[in-house]
Amino acid sequence: MKNVAVIGASGYTGIELLRILSNHRYVNVNQITSRQYKGKALKDVFPFLYKSKYQDLIFTEDIDLEKSDIYFLCLPHDASLHITKSLKDKGKIVIDLSAAYRIKDKSVYLDYYNFEHPYDDLLNEAVYGLPEIYREDIKKATIIANPGCYPTSIILALYPVVDKIEDIIIINSLSGISGAGRHLKEDFLYPEAFSNAYAYSVEKHRHTPEIEFILSDLSKKNINIRFIPHIIPVSRGMLSTINIKINLSKDEIIQIFKEKYKNEPFIRISDKPPRIKEVAGTNFCDIYITEDKKTGLITIISAIDNLGKGASSQAIQNMNIILNIDETEGLINYSIWP
Incomplete structure (x- = not known):
């Protein structure tokens, strides 16, 4: 003990x-x-x-x-x-x-x-x-x-294929207000936050170098990302939507993810876009993968609890x-x- x-x-x-x-x-x-x-x-x-x-x-x-x-x-x-x-x-x-x-x-x-x-x-x-x-x-x-909450949601969603990505990674993440900590700040007061949503630190967010450092270390190449975080009017939860260019089909990528994470107790590969209510209060990370035929982009969506797995x-x-x-x-x- x-x-x-x-x-x-x-x-x-x-x-x-x-x-x-x-x-x-x-x-x-x-x-x-x-x-x-x-x-x-x-x-x-x-x-x-x-x-x-x-x-x-x-x-x-x-x-x-x-x-x-x-x-x-x-x-x-x-x-x-x-x-x-x-x-x-x-x-x-x-x-x-x-x-x-x-x-x-x-x-x-x-x-x-x-x-x-x-x-x-x-x-x-x-x-x-x-x-x-x-x-x-x-x-x-x-x-x-x-790790930080944003990096956790993003790195877990990219790790299985990061060495195969061909271009800049575009990431939009949504975070519950608790990610800002338990202190008074005008933006997080109820009248300011309720029914509101906004991007912040658009030009420079402190989690960007953390994400790039780990992804570069894993892929053994220089990884650049375009990361834009957003605040949404919920207490807890995080949703990251990631677009990548990669020379693999959706089905191939799903199979790679399932194989990489097959023994991981807290990773769930979903057949529908995940929702933060499904992970709130848990240590789970839910991941969904789809493909846009028009642009050829692969979209990966992950959901975690920013206070839990994050x-x-x-x-x-x-x-x-x-x-x-x-x-x-x-x-x-x-x-x-x-």
């Missing part, structure tokens, strides 16, 4: 971790932190977790670097950057849900995240936590760079792999419908 800390436990990803870990049989959460709620019990801050086995845990402001074996970091990028270093020095396992260790190119951090990355050795050591691709590396890792449940999947327990422990559940 390993002891687990959730650092930054009052944000959406931290809350989701606690919800899932409440039903996990092989770990014990013994530390939760939050500046905002320090001194308060979990059940008093989040009543929906009343009767959870962790309901009486008290939020602390400070992190005890000795108390736990595994640390989930649900923090801003620059904070995770340095805390990871401190935890690594203590011999702890770190699963970082920020972007602080996802990309090996240090120059990206200053350009896209406004900080300089000082830890070359840790950056090189960190493993990108996408289990369907890097499972063998994850098994031996002590620092996991948990963040917290994927982090737990990574933990399960590191602990060499059933990869699906605590994660086999189905969406609430409708």
Whole structure:
């Protein structure tokens, strides 16, 4: 039984971790932190977790670097950057849900995240936590760079054929509002967000280099994408529509996907366009493939929960792999419908 800390436990990803870990049989959460709620019990801050086995845990402001074996970091990028270093020095396992260790190119951090990355050795050591691709590396890792939600939905939809793509990849992704985090911002207030939808960061989105880096690494060639994210008026969920030029038929591509993912418990190849309601609250990624005869483009559509497979449940999947327990422990559940 390993002891687990959730650092930054009052944000959406931290809350989701606690919800899932409440039903996990092989770990014990013994530390939760939050500046905002320090001194308060979990059940008093989040009543929906009343009767959870962790309901009486008290939020602390400070992190005890000795108390736990595994640390989930649900923090801003620059904070995770340095805390990871401190935890690594203590011999702890770190699963970082920020972007602080996802990309090996240090120059990206200053350009896209406004900080300089000082830890070359840790950056090189960190493993990108996408289990369907890097499972063998994850098994031996002590620092996991948990992928972003947009990159997860996109990379899983391209991985089986990325080495065969012939041209620039065009991607439009739709995200629930929770992807922006649990803080006050005018655009996410109910009167602003309800019955509204819009593109943002159209010229330059910080997930673009993460996606390009991983796809280039997988394909062994330089991959460029045109990525445009959108906010839609739902709490959670993510839908990515990807158009590619490739010298394969739809049926050939479907067969490649089915073969590549045949042993993956959380990938479902669908015969109809997926819906975010079908994956909300789960660790599933649903993928649909079709072909436009007029243009010759192949369209791939993927759906995930941005807080689940796009963040917290994927982090737990990574933990399960590191602990060499059933990869699906605590994660086999189905969406609430409708």
